[in-house]
Amino acid sequence: MEFIHCMPRTKNIDKESLDKPRKKRSREFITVTGMRDILPQDQKYWQLAENAAVKIANDYGYGKIDTPVLEYVDVFAKGIGKQTDIVEKEMFAFVDQGGDNLVLRPEGTASVVRAFIQHGFLNQPQPVRFFYYGSMFRHEKPQSGRFRQFYQAGYEAIGEDGPALDAQLILMGYNLLNDLGIEAVIQVNSIGCSVCREEYKKALVKYYRQHVKKLCENCESRLAKNPLRLLDCKEPGCQELKADVPQILDYLDDDCKKHFMKVLEYLDELNLPYALNPWIVRGLDYYNRTIFEYWSADDLEGKNALGGGGRYDGLVELMGGRENTPACGFSIGMDRVVAKLRDRNLDVAEPYQPDVFIAQLGESAKKKALVLYEALRHKFKLSQAFYKDGLKAQLEQANRSKVKYCLILGQKEVSDGTIMFRDMNGGVQEIVDFNKIETELTKRLEKYSGDEGVAVIDTEETKAALSHKRFKHDYGEREAENDLNTIDEPAEPAIDDAAPDAGGEDY
């Protein structure tokens, strides 16, 4: 693939039609398959989701890192695994003018590990904790909740092998979703280390060899290439075979088993709603030991996982870093999270909701209003339409932007040294001394301060949905303990954040 085309990519037009100027051509310029625009009216949901992701990063000490969208192919080919679908057929890869093999990043972990090694982070206190937020690219067929450019928030902790890290990361992802009012169920499994996994793979292959005839075509080839993937095949025939399949947990060596038991112990202690799921196998080769996914509570098969992650103790070394550098992390699919937020029809406040509109009439008033706007814009949330002349048009705009007050400055007011305050709720108007605008405005806006706030969340329903009550799950005796003390502690500050008084500093 090469960048030859300087013209925007168009569909189905011959060159002649391009030469002839036409009245309308806009329909011919459209987004590339699987890519979409995120329009202004949708930004509030994305903002809400991103804020929640950033808050988690801050709460647990994960420093933001931005890595390039383009990387050398090798960064991903090595760690993710050449046999995986992602590398085999889903990467946006091309050779650039200089002959380099480049790829649009299909995921974030490998980039972060690359950065960790490249910038010598091993000389910092371990683990080093990274947070990233950005778009990833995979050349898959788009469908619901899946795009070729999609957004992920990810958290990676490199240089620590204790099981408490695994548990805390699992907790973080859960908290992120929970903070947004999304009911998630955690699926956990351990796929052991490379040693016990090999043992297990042998056992798996041995088992499936006996039943080759029942396997679907895909699984037959998986048997040779990537036997672990047999486990999450949804074909009925393969499903049947799962009943007697050997369990990975029986093949874990002592260390791996101990590690995993500890992780589960911590999850119990945190009272997290998790399910031990021996069938989940992650699609990337670098994982070992603990792996986990977040499923929406209404998605029982995990068809649209909201996120996932796990340990990748071997990746740093594999990519040329120091040996024995353990690591663990996860990422959350923001597109799916945002879809959930939209589905619930939350009444999310506009992030740039102004309070006051400044209208002007006549040339001298316009000049004065321009200056007034500059004087007030740091103190109040303003809006205006100085390019319009009619008062009607300006009030229309004021109404549409849902401001509480409109300040009207006309010829009369200019010569009197006053300004007119119009309460947009009732239409009551008062003349105010021009020099007292600031104090009068402050006084009036105080009335509204109760229900003010970009806080993002306005309605009772939303508050309820986002309140930090743990969701109840049907997890048997674990539920009965119900000792929330340990977990409510870190979650508590988040309540304040979502509360009305959070004010406007959120963007």
Place this chain on the structure above:
RNA sequence: GUGGAUGUAGCUCAAUUGGUUAGAGCACUCGGUUGUGGUCCGAGCGGCUGCCGGUUCAAAUCCGGUCAUCCACCCCA
């Protein structure tokens, strides 16, 4: 990559089953109101009916192809 459904105005949908100039609501612009928003009334703007070809006196409508979107599978977040 495989299978299914669908493409008409910015959006949501009509078009009596092949028959005049493709309509409506919402949205947008203007006017009713020369300095007053929401409501109301009136007018206007807006369509290569996805695209290409075929059948026909006649195609948004039927046929073929193509592209796109959505859904499912594969896989994944």
